[in-house]
Amino acid sequence: MPELPLAFEIGTFVVLGLVLLFDLLLVVKRPHVPSMREAGLWVAFYVSLALIFAAIMFIFTGPEYGGQFVAGWVTEYSLSIDNLFVFIIIMARFSVPRKYQQEVLMVGIIIALILRGIFIALGAAVIENFSWVFYIFGAFLLYTAYKQAKDTGEDEEDAGDNKLVAKLRSVLPMSDHYDGGKVRTVVDGKKVFTPMLVVFVTIGLTDLLFAVDSIPAIFGLTQSAFIVFTANIFALMGLRQLYFLLGGLMTRLVYLKHALSVILAFIGVKLVLHAMHVNELPFINGGRHIEWAPEIPTFVSLAVIISTIVVAVVASLISSRGRSEKVDEDLAAAEAKARNSDLES
Template sequence: MTQIGSPLLWSVFAVLVIIALIVDFVALKNQGPHRVTFREAVIWSAIWVALSFAFNAGLWFYLDGTVGREVANVKSMEFLTGYLIEKSLAVDNLFVFLMIFTYFAVPQEFQKRALTIGIIAAIVLRTVMILIGAILIEKFHWILYFFGAFLVYTGWKMWSHGGDEEESLDDNPLLKFFKRFIKVSDKYDGEKFFTVQNGVKIATPMLLVILMIGVIDVVFAVDSIPAIFAITTDPFIVLTSNIFAILGLRAMFFMLAELANRFSLLQYGLAIILVFIGCKMLLIDIYKIPVVVSLGVVATILTVTMWLSWKRSEQEKKAAEPS
C-alpha cells in the first residue's frame, strides 16, 4: 500500500500537535495547580478524542480528493484501528503512573503538570522510536516476525500475571538507580524540580516522578509500537495515530483514577489484544487480516472486557453491602 506521508501532510500534522500543546499549556498555566475533577477529565477526554476523529476525517477527505477513495478508506481505517489499539494499551501506562503518584505521595494539584511534561517527553521519544522502527522494517522485513513473537509472548505474560497484586516501587531498580546519583529532598516545594536545603541545591521528589514517568513510557512503547506496525507500516499513520492517542493520556489518567476499581478484568482483554495482533503480524505473509476485521476484534474485546469488569464490580459491591 502506498505511503501517504507528504511534506504537506507532515506539516499539517506538526502544526496541529503544536497548537494543541500550546492550548493545553495555556490552560494549564491559567488554571494553576489544582485537583482535576472527574467532570473536567471527561470533558478534556472528549475534546482530545474529537480532535483525533476530526484529523482522521480531514485526512480521509484529503486522500479522497487526491489519491482516490480506496486509499482514503484504507488509511482512515488504519488510523482508527491504530488509535484504538494505542489508546487501549495506554491503560497499562496509566495504572503504573497511578502507582508512582501514590508511592511518591504526589499532591493531586501537582499531578497534572507532571503528566503534561511526561507526555511531551513521550511524544519526542516515541517519534524517534517509530521512525527508527519504520526504517528497520523497510530494510529488514523479517523483523516483523520478531515483533509478532514478542507481542504474543507479552500478551501471554500479561495474562498470566493479570490477577497479581501491583508490585511495590520499594525494590524498583530504576528508582534505586536514580537515587544513587540524585540527592532528593524528603518534601515537595510546590511544582519545582529543585529546591534549596541548608544552602545546597537538591532535587525534589517531583523530579524523580518526571524521570520515572518518562522512562516507563519508553518501556511500554516497546510493546505498543510493534502493535501498531501490525496494522500498517506507513510511518505517517503509525506516528499520527500514536501521538493523538498520547495527547489524551492526561485526561484519561484522571478518569481512570476514579474508575480503576471498575476495570479489574481489563488486563486480560489487553493480553488477548496483544496475542491477536502478534498472530496477525506472524501471518502477514500468509494471510493479511483486513484492517476492518482487526478494528472489530479490538473493539469487541475491549467492550466485552469492560462490561464484564463492570458486572464484576457491581457484584462485589452488592456482596459487600450489609444484608
C-alpha cells in the same frame, strides 16, 4: 498509501504540537485538580479531534488507510489507558500532591511522545529494509500477550523500587518533601533535588517499557510511519484529563489487561502471517513468499480490537470483581475523608 500533500502532513504536526503546547502551558501556569466537567470536556475534545482526523483520512486516503488509523488509534489508546494504571501506582507510592499530578502526567506524556517518535523512526527504517523483522515483532507481541495474561499486578506495586531510582536517591542530594512542582529547591541554604525528580525518572522508565510494547503492536496494523505517529499522538493527547475523569473507575476495569492480552496476541499472529506472506528468509520455504498465508484485512482487525475492548469493559463493570473494587475504593475514600476531618478538627 496514496500520497498526502507534504503541507497536510506538516500542518497536521504543527496543529497537534500547538495543541499540546497550549495544554502544557495551561498546566504550568495554573496547577489544579480538574473537575469532572472540565476533564470530561477535554477528553471529549481530544476524542472528537481524533475522529475528525479519521474522517479526513477516510476522505483523502480511502477506507483502507482510514481504517488503519482508527485501528491504530484505538489500540494505542487502550494501551495508554493501561499505562494510567501504572501512573496511579507511581503517584500513590511517591505521595505526589494531587494538585501537581497534572504536571507529572504532562511530563510523562511528553517523554512518551519523544520515546515513541524515536522507536517509530527506527521501526520504519528496519521494516523498510528487513521484512523478516515481522517475525521478531510477532513473536515479541505473542510473548508480551502471554506475560500480560499472567500478570497479577504485583510487579507494578514495586514500580518505584528499581535499582536506578535507588541509585539516584543515594547519589543526588534530595529533600524529603515536595516543593510544589519544582524539581530543585533550597534546604538550609543548599540546593537539593526534590522527590519530584524520582517521580519523573520512574515515569520515564515506565514510558520506555510501554513504548517497546506499543510500537510493534501498531506496526502490525499499518506500515505507514505517518499513521503510526499520528495515532500515537492522538492516543496520548487527553490522557492527563482521562486520568482525573476515570478516577476510581479505572480500578474497576479488572478485565482490561486480559483484553489487551487478546489484542496483542491477535496482532502478533497477524504479524507472523504477514511475515510468512512476504517471506524472504532462505531457510523458510526456500526464501519464497508463502502465498497461502492469509493477510488479515484492516476492517477485521478493527472489529476484533473494538469488540474485545467493549466486552472487557462491560464484563468488568458488571462482574463481582469489578463491584468489589468499587466498594474498596469507596471505603478508602471514606477513610481518607475521615482522617482529613480529624486533622482539621
